[in-house]
Amino acid sequence: MKILTLSTSGERCGIAAYNTELAEAMRSDGLTVDIHPIDSTAVRTLPERELSAYFKPFLARLEAYDALIIQHEYGLFGAQHSLVAAQRVFARVLAAVAASGKPTVVVFHAEPRTSTRLLSRKRMYWERTRRLINANPQISILVHGDEALAQYVDAGLKRASLWTTRHPLQTIRPVAPARSNGTVTLTIFGFVATYKGYDEAVAALALLPERFRLLVAGGAHPGNVGDDTLARLMAANDPRIEVTGWIDEQDVGAVMARTDIVLAPYHPDGPPGSGAITWAIRHGRPVIASETISFREIQREAGCFAMVAPLDPQALADAILKLADDEAEKARLVEAGFAYARSHSWEGLARRVVDRLGGAGVGEPREGVSPRIDEEVSG
CATH class of the missing domain: 3.40.50.2000 (Glycogen Phosphorylase B;)
Structure with a gap:
C-alpha cells in the first residue's frame, strides 16, 4: 500500500x-x-x-x-x-x-x-x-x-x-536524574503559550520556598504571534526562572535529567492532546496536570498524574510541595506512566x-x- x-x-x-x-x-x-x-x-x-x-x-x-x-x-x-x-x-x-x-x-x-x-x-x-x-x-x-x-x-x-x-507515546526511555544540589526543578515543555498555564506556574512559584525553580523548556510558536507569554517571562528577569528556548528531540533527555517534576497546568480551553506530556511519561518523570478533559481521561485509565484544578496557583503550589517530598508517590506515578506508554504505542x-x-x-x-x-x- x-x-x-x-x-x-x-x-x-x-x-x-x-x-x-x-x-x-x-x-x-x-x-x-x-x-x-x-x-x-x-x-x-x-x-x-x-x-x-x-x-x-x-x-x-x-x-x-x-x-x-x-x-x-x-x-x-x-x-x-x-x-x-x-x-x-x-x-x-x-x-x-x-x-x-x-x-x-x-x-x-x-x-x-x-x-x-x-x-x-x-x-x-x-x-x-x-x-x-x-x-x-x-x-x-x-x-x-x-x-x-x-x-x-x-x-x-x-x-x-x-x-x-x-x-x-514513543518507546520508554528512562533518564537518570542529575546529581541534586538541593533545588527542585519544575519543568514545562513545548511551545510557550498562555493555555499551558505559565501565569499560574509563575504565581505558584512565588508561593514556594527558594529551593524551587521553574524551567521553561521551549520557545514561542511561530504561528501564534499574538501570544506574549514568552516575552513576559523574559522581561520578568526572575532568577528562579530559566528559559532554554526551543529544544530539539535529541536535547530532551538532558533537560529531563535536570527535571524533578513536569508541570502541565493547562487551561480548559487548550487543545485536546499534549505531545510534551508524552516526553515526561516515557522519560520517567512525575507529572502534575490540570483537570482538563484530556488529562482526566488519561488519569481515569492510568492514574499517572497528580491532578490539580486549572487556573489555581495555590492548588498548584500545594500539589508541588506535597509531591516533591513524597518519593514513593513519585515512583508510583512514573511506573503508572510506563504502563500507559506500553498500551499506547x-x-x-x-x-x-x-x-x-x-x-x-x-x-x-x-x-x-x-x-x-x-x-x-x-x-
Whole structure:
C-alpha cells in the first residue's frame, strides 16, 4: 500500500512530529509512506484568496497513491486568516479528496467549530464538511479521547465515521536524574503559550520556598504571534526562572535529567492532546496536570498524574510541595506512566490506521466528478 500524508513536516510543530512518528511506524511495517508538506511559513504569507490554490499540488498527487492521511488543525488551512477561511479551504480540499475515492483518515487535532446562527458562514462550511464525511464511507475521522468523540457526534458526524485513540507515546526511555544540589526543578515543555498555564506556574512559584525553580523548556510558536507569554517571562528577569528556548528531540533527555517534576497546568480551553506530556511519561518523570478533559481521561485509565484544578496557583503550589517530598508517590506515578506508554504505542496506532485504510477499500473517482479544488463545494 502506498500512502500519502498531508501535514507540516520538518518544522518545530507538534503536528509535524505526530505525522512523522506515525509515518515511521507504518514504514517499519513495510508500507510506502510519503509526506506532502504544508509549509506553514509560506502559507502565512499568502493572501486569503490564494489559500485554496496552495493545496492543488497535493491533489495532483492523489492518483499515484492507494490511501491518504490528512492532519487537520485550523491553522494549517487558514494560517493567520479567519476560522471561516480555514473551514472553507478544508471543505474544498475534502471535496476533492472525496471525489478521488481514495480511502482517507483525517486526524482532527482540535474540537469542531460551528455556530448556531442560521446564516453563519462558519456553520455553512462545517455543514459542507460534515455532509462530505457522512456521505463518503471511505473517509474516517480520528480524534483523541472520548470527549472529542462526543463533541464531533454532537456536531453532526455519524458515529460510524469516527474512531478514537489516545496520543501515542514513543518507546520508554528512562533518564537518570542529575546529581541534586538541593533545588527542585519544575519543568514545562513545548511551545510557550498562555493555555499551558505559565501565569499560574509563575504565581505558584512565588508561593514556594527558594529551593524551587521553574524551567521553561521551549520557545514561542511561530504561528501564534499574538501570544506574549514568552516575552513576559523574559522581561520578568526572575532568577528562579530559566528559559532554554526551543529544544530539539535529541536535547530532551538532558533537560529531563535536570527535571524533578513536569508541570502541565493547562487551561480548559487548550487543545485536546499534549505531545510534551508524552516526553515526561516515557522519560520517567512525575507529572502534575490540570483537570482538563484530556488529562482526566488519561488519569481515569492510568492514574499517572497528580491532578490539580486549572487556573489555581495555590492548588498548584500545594500539589508541588506535597509531591516533591513524597518519593514513593513519585515512583508510583512514573511506573503508572510506563504502563500507559506500553498500551499506547505509535506502532499500535499505525496498525489501526492501516486497518482503517485497507478496510475501506481502494476507491475510484465518482463518475463525472474530478478531484478539483477550484470548484465550490455544493451545500
